[in-house]
Amino acid sequence: MPRGADVVSVVWLCVLAVGLATIATKASGPVLAAGRELPQSTARVVDLLAPSVLAALVATQAFASDERLLLDERAAGLLAAGAAIVLRAPMLIVVLVAASTAALLRAVS
Amino acid sequence: MTEGSYRDGIRAILPLVPAILAFGASFGVLARAAGIDALAAVVMSATTFAGSAQFAVVSVLGAGGTAAAAIGAAVLLNGRYVPMAVAASGAFRGGPLRRLLEAQLLVDESWALSSREGRFDRNVLVGAGALLYVCWNAGTAVGVLAGDSLTDPATLGLDAAFPALFLALLAPLLRHRSTHLAAALLGAAIALALTPITPAGVPVIAATAACLVGLTS
Numbered sequence: 001m002p003r004g005a006d007v008v009s010v011v012w013l014c015v016l017a018v019g020l021a022t023i024a025t026k027a028s029g030p031v032l033a034a035g036r037e038l039p040q041s042t043a044r045v046v047d048l049l050a051p052s053v054l055a056a057l058v059a060t061q062a063f064a065s066d067e068r069l070l071l072d073e074r075a076a077g078l079l080a081a082g083a084a085i086v087l088r089a090p091m092l093i094v095v096l097v098a099a100s101t102a103a104l105l106r107a108v109s
Numbered sequence: 110m111t112e113g114s115y116r117d118g119i120r121a122i123l124p125l126v127p128a129i130l131a132f133g134a135s136f137g138v139l140a141r142a143a144g145i146d147a148l149a150a151v152v153m154s155a156t157t158f159a160g161s162a163q164f165a166v167v168s169v170l171g172a173g174g175t176a177a178a179a180i181g182a183a184v185l186l187n188g189r190y191v192p193m194a195v196a197a198s199g200a201f202r203g204g205p206l207r208r209l210l211e212a213q214l215l216v217d218e219s220w221a222l223s224s225r226e227g228r229f230d231r232n233v234l235v236g237a238g239a240l241l242y243v244c245w246n247a248g249t250a251v252g253v254l255a256g257d258s259l260t261d262p263a264t265l266g267l268d269a270a271f272p273a274l275f276l277a278l279l280a281p282l283l284r285h286r287s288t289h290l291a292a293a294l295l296g297a298a299i300a301l302a303l304t305p306i307t308p309a310g311v312p313v314i315a316a317t318a319a320c321l322v323g324l325t326s
Contacts, residue, residue, distance in 0.1 A: 010176045011149050014166050017176070018183040019156030023213060025187050029195030030212040031205050046196045047227030048320035051289045052296035053193060054221055054279040056316030059297040062272035064304045064312070077269030078276060085280045092124035098273030099128070103266030 073109075077102035113223075118236025121222045126244055128270040131262040133248020136163055138256055140249075143171030147253040154249035158213060158242055162186040165309065185310035192317045193220050200229035214238025221278045288322060295319035 062078045063069050077098035084097045133154065140150035145167065157163055162183035169179035194215055200223070201208045214235055223234035252259065262268060283290045296319035300312040307315075 011145050011170065013176045014170065014179045014183075015149050015153045015156070017180045018162060018166055019153065021180070021184050022157045022159050022162060022187050022190075023209070025184075025190045026194050026215050027209040027212045028191060029198040030201040030208045033195065033198040034205070034208065043227055044323040045320050048289060048292040048323045049192060049196045049317060050221065050224040050227075051279060051282050051293040052316055052319035053189065053217075053313065054275050054282070055293035055297040055319075056300035056313045057217055057275045058272045058279060059300045060304060060312055061275065062269075063301060064309075067305060067307075067309060069301065069304055073266070074269045074272060077266060078272050081269075081273035081276055085277055091121070091274070091277050094277045095124045095128070095270045095273050098269040099266035101266065102269035103264065106264060106266065 073102040073105040076105055113230045113233040113236075115232050115236035115239075118219070118222065118230075118233035118238070119240050121233065122218060122237040122240050125218060125270065125274055126240070128262070128267040129241055129244040130248040130251075131265065131267050132160060133245040134252035134255070134259055135248075135262050136160065136167065137249040137252020137254075138259055139164070139167050139171070139252075141253055141256060143167045145170065150253050151246070151249055154246050157183075158245060159183075159187050159190070159216060160245070161310070182308065182310070185308055185314070188310060188314045189317065190215065192314075196227075197223070197229040197234065200231040200234060202231065211235055214242060216241060218274065221275065224278075291322050292319045295322060 058078070062074045063071065065072075080101040081094050081098040084094045089097070136154065137147075137150055140153075141147065145153075153163055153166070165182040165186055166179045169182055170176075194212055197215060197220060201211050203211075211231075211234075214237075216238060219234045219238035219241060220229070222237050223230045279293060283293060296316040299316040299319060303312040303315055
């Protein structure tokens with residue numbers, strides 16, 4: 001088989017497998033736990049899932065690049081966003097402040 | 110607690126629309142550059158709808174990696190959606206098929222926006238997720254068509270928009286609540302400590318263990 005056909009089939013294998021895996025991953029809880037309320041004992045733990053995951057996303061999206069820790073313009077953007085949050089700026093302003101800080105620093109460096 | 114509407118979800122996610130469009134487009138551009146045909150890239154955005162996993166597949170294949178490596182990286186990156194979807198499962202309604210379809214709108218941003226005191230607002234999740242889905246797929250289509258003529262989102266600082274959004278969603282959870290603060294600090298510490306020593310995706314999955322501090326207090 002020509003190499004071009006191999007590449008195409010590898011791509012489609014990935015598209016199908018990753019698509020199915022993602023659909024199953026997202027649907028597993030909502031389909032299997034169908035409408036059942038979580039028991040009271042786990043409610044406290046689930047309540048803490050949001051801060052745990054959000055903090056991990058902040059940390060990895062600001063300071064990780066592939067499998068390395070990296071201090072770059074995103075960190076400056078996050079710092080500026082933190083200041084905007086302390087000043088109780090609305091979400092749109094927080095996001096704009098972070099993006100424009102990173103963009104400005106990249107433009108001058 | 111009053112229940113939100115679809116409109117609440119759409120309004121909440123609006124500030125992120127330019128960034129999602131730009132990253133959808135950059136996925137399309139990178140997919141074409143990695144030798145993935147336009148149709149496959151568009152189908153992937155429509156069926157997978159998980160940015161980090163899609164970028165991982167493109168970068169593994171673009172570097173000449175195997176299908177197994179690409180699929181493995183994507184599964185690891187999406188692993189965090191298992192605990193996140195379990196936590197939100199009480200919000201979904203209807204039969205299995207409807208729940209399966211609505212759950213596809215669960216991504217980091219829609220999940221975080223719909224989180225209220227350990228419960229999840231279905232309408233906010235679906236409203237925000239649906240707009241994100243449209244933007245992500247529209248962006249991908251633009252990217253595969255326009256190709257290299259587009260500006261790199263990083264030039265516009267759009268990669269800094271995502272951690273800022275997550276910080277803005279995190280901050281109100283922490284006010285006057287020491288257990289939430291402890292979970293957040295522990296989650297961030299786990300994620301940063303594991304970043305250099307584990308494959309991408311594992312740090313955030315492992316950080317979900319930080320919610321177990323709820324058992325101690």
